[in-house]
Amino acid sequence: MAQSSQAIWTDVEHIRVQAPLIHNITNFVVMNNTANALLALGASPAMVHAPEEVEEFVAISSALVVNIGTLDSTFVAGMKLAMQRAKALGKPVVFDPVGVGATTFRNQVSQELLTLAAPDVIRGNASEIMALAGLNAQTKGVDSLFGSDAAIDAAKRLSSVWSCVVVVSGAVDYIIQGERVAAIANGHPLMAKVTGMGCTATALTGAFAAVNTDYFQAATHAMAVMGIAGELAAEQKSAPGSLQVNFLDALHELTAATITDRLQLTQS
Ligand SMILES: Nc1ncnc2c1ncn2[C@@H]1O[C@H](COP(=O)(O)OP(=O)(O)OP(=O)(O)O)[C@@H](O)[C@H]1O
Numbered sequence: 514m515a516q517s518s519q520a521i522w523t524d525v526e527h528i529r530v531q532a533p534l535i536h537n538i539t540n541f542v543v544m545n546n547t548a549n550a551l552l553a554l555g556a557s558p559a560m561v562h563a564p565e566e567v568e569e570f571v572a573i574s575s576a577l578v579v580n581i582g583t584l585d586s587t588f589v590a591g592m593k594l595a596m597q598r599a600k601a602l603g604k605p606v607v608f609d610p611v612g613v614g615a616t617t618f619r620n621q622v623s624q625e626l627l628t629l630a631a632p633d634v635i636r637g638n639a640s641e642i643m644a645l646a647g648l649n650a651q652t653k654g655v656d657s658l659f660g661s662d663a664a665i666d667a668a669k670r671l672s673s674v675w676s677c678v679v680v681v682s683g684a685v686d687y688i689i690q691g692e693r694v695a696a697i698a699n700g701h702p703l704m705a706k707v708t709g710m711g712c713t714a715t716a717l718t719g720a721f722a723a724v725n726t727d728y729f730q731a732a733t734h735a736m737a738v739m740g741i742a743g744e745l746a747a748e749q750k751s752a753p754g755s756l757q758v759n760f761l762d763a764l765h766e767l768t769a770a771t772i773t774d775r776l777q778l779t780q781s
Pocket residue numbers: 611637638639655656657682683684685686699700701702703704705707708709710711712713714736739740743
């Protein structure tokens with residue numbers, strides 16, 4: 514078994530054995546999908562966003578996932594408290610800047626969160642990563658208007674400004690930390706036709722970061738597993754409704770052999 518496939522499988526086994534508790538402050542659209550994806554992978558999800566309880570909850574969790582998809586000011590207050598506490602406790606923080614670039618509120622909140630408590634991993638589509646890096650990228654709500662390769666320079670800049678791992682998702686997923694770059698060519702175009710597959714990628718990254726403190730590896734492994742499970746699901750039936758369900762089954766049934774057979778990872 515190739516070294517990279519083995520390393521991915523080791524993380525999956527650790528997630529399945531440890532079932533790390535993943536604290537999610539996420540959007541109303543994807544709460545159910547991402548909770549089910551974390552469970553199917555082997556982690557233990559909880560969606561907890563009230564400012565009154567997030568600090569206590571993050572303290573018992575193994576990773577924090579923050580997603581700005583359906584922002585409002587109460588969510589923002591919870592995000593700030595949770596991110597600061599997670600940083601103080603040394604817990605991994607993964608950030609999904611859904612729709613950043615579309616409105617002033619999203620832009621302001623994203624910059625405030627990054628400044629207050631820089632995350633360990635940022636995952637977004639190309640438009641989001643370009644907007645977050647300060648490029649005047651065009652956005653179309655929560656979907657990208659660009660291919661992921663258009664955002665590689667922006668991702669490098671973000672990675673250096675916030676000293677974090679940056680993931681740009683798309684047909685090819687790029688994982689960037691300083692000069693380290695990994696590219697994952699797994700996945701299926703139909704994944705973009707199911708809402709929240711990007712949010713799911715971010716949530717799974719939280720689970721991998723809970724078991725692997727090399728967050729570049731954790732993010733790379735999460736994107737590889739996303740892509741492979743997406744391919745398997747699309748082969749069952751090439752339609753969005755079925756893909757959403759078959760994706761969960763593929764995560765649950767994932768084996769070391771499947772990862773070895775399918776992994777399309779290049780690193781530089
Ligand atoms: N054309 C494609 N080919 C292969 N995989 C794809 C393709 N488009 C998206 N994916 C995969 O789908 C997942 C979601 O990526 P995408 O870039 O669509 O996220 P997103 O725009 O943030 O989604 P959302 O906001 O709905 O959560 C990733 O795992 C990515 O690799």
